[in-house]
Amino acid sequence: MDSRILVTRSSMPSLEEYVEEIKPLWESHWLTNMGVEHKKLEAALKERLKVENVALFTNGHNALECILEALDLRGEVITTPYTFASTTHAIVRKSLTPVFADVKPDDYTIDPESVERLITPRTCAIVPVHVYGNLCDVDAIQRIADEHGLKVVYDAAHAFGVERGGVSAAAFGDASMFSFHATKVFNTVEGGAVCFKDPALYPVLNQWKNFGITSPEDVEYVGGNAKMNEFCAAMGVCNLRHLDGEIAKRGKVEERYRERLAGVRGVRLVDPQPGVRPNHAYMPVVFGDAFGATRDEVFDALDRAGIGARKYFYPLVTDYACYRSVYSSDRTPVAKDVASRVLTLPMYADLALGDVDRICDVVLGCAR
Numbered sequence: 001m002d003s004r005i006l007v008t009r010s011s012m013p014s015l016e017e018y019v020e021e022i023k024p025l026w027e028s029h030w031l032t033n034m035g036v037e038h039k040k041l042e043a044a045l046k047e048r049l050k051v052e053n054v055a056l057f058t059n060g061h062n063a064l065e066c067i068l069e070a071l072d073l074r075g076e077v078i079t080t081p082y083t084f085a086s087t088t089h090a091i092v093r094k095s096l097t098p099v100f101a102d103v104k105p106d107d108y109t110i111d112p113e114s115v116e117r118l119i120t121p122r123t124c125a126i127v128p129v130h131v132y133g134n135l136c137d138v139d140a141i142q143r144i145a146d147e148h149g150l151k152v153v154y155d156a157a158h159a160f161g162v163e164r165g166g167v168s169a170a171a172f173g174d175a176s177m178f179s180f181h182a183t184k185v186f187n188t189v190e191g192g193a194v195c196f197k198d199p200a201l202y203p204v205l206n207q208w209k210n211f212g213i214t215s216p217e218d219v220e221y222v223g224g225n226a227k228m229n230e231f232c233a234a235m236g237v238c239n240l241r242h243l244d245g246e247i248a249k250r251g252k253v254e255e256r257y258r259e260r261l262a263g264v265r266g267v268r269l270v271d272p273q274p275g276v277r278p279n280h281a282y283m284p285v286v287f288g289d290a291f292g293a294t295r296d297e298v299f300d301a302l303d304r305a306g307i308g309a310r311k312y313f314y315p316l317v318t319d320y321a322c323y324r325s326v327y328s329s330d331r332t333p334v335a336k337d338v339a340s341r342v343l344t345l346p347m348y349a350d351l352a353l354g355d356v357d358r359i360c361d362v363v364l365g366c367a368r
């Protein structure tokens, strides 16, 4: 038995519950193409996320590409370099030009003032990211978008289950993309969704994810294939039943981390956002100079102790080989600084509090 603590561990229903859910598939032989489980999950998500419009996809990345395509955008898209490759890649793969705004030093989400400075006549949209499940400054972003006639598409991959004043993260902007990848708070093994305001987008999204087929005898779009299959949808149906319990368990883990790490010299934790119900998706810790050890030293010490942390997000997207000849991370100094200092510590529902203590002992042992 490997006693290594990994940075994450996927939530799963019991085998019995899953088998019960997929049994009907052995009678219907309907395995994909918007079957019973697909419909069931879409309906359940509408209820859970309190939104009118949801479309499911093979994964979050395809969902993001698809909504950018469906909104028929052209030109520049203001986004953040402090994210996963997917956000920027989706923009670039849809022939749009990413323009990178800096992030806020308190919660690492996109800085609305920085966004405003980057607007040009070519700007068509803003693609912010609810980093670690921290809600962006959605009000300021919407105000800027309204003023300049821009679309807002949130990368909400981290924000499933997050709510502000009873309104779910899925309800902000023109659309929000969610990822249901195995490592996310809610998973369908691989999967994703778009929640969107304009109901006219539903058929467009569905056609895009099914080769652009509009009727049995015609194809109107040059679409791709991004349909969620029945087995993934069934996993989602099961996992959704247990989501609140899983989030509550993550909350206990975070509470223990905070008890041990809050207030330690040189350790920066993100403060809970007022009025926001969190999903405890990640446990980011930023190491300031006063801590006396660098992020990389802490990472290595954890690794030696058999604990997997993650330099998430490092490097910045603008420092990737595919982007660094065109972009400079010096233009987003806050994002650059955080990326060089951040570690996300292990976080999942079943992480034992004794293991959290072991992790914190190693982290605190690095302090000088």
Ligand SMILES: *Cc1c(COP(=O)(O)O)cnc(C)c1O
Pocket (backbone or CB within 6 Å): 059, 060, 061, 062, 083, 084, 086, 087, 129, 155, 157, 158, 178, 179, 180, 181, 191, 192
């Ligand atoms: C996971 C993730 C994605 C991509 O989602 P997939 O379902 O893996 O395609 C996009 N953006 C962010 C911020 C993510 O964390």
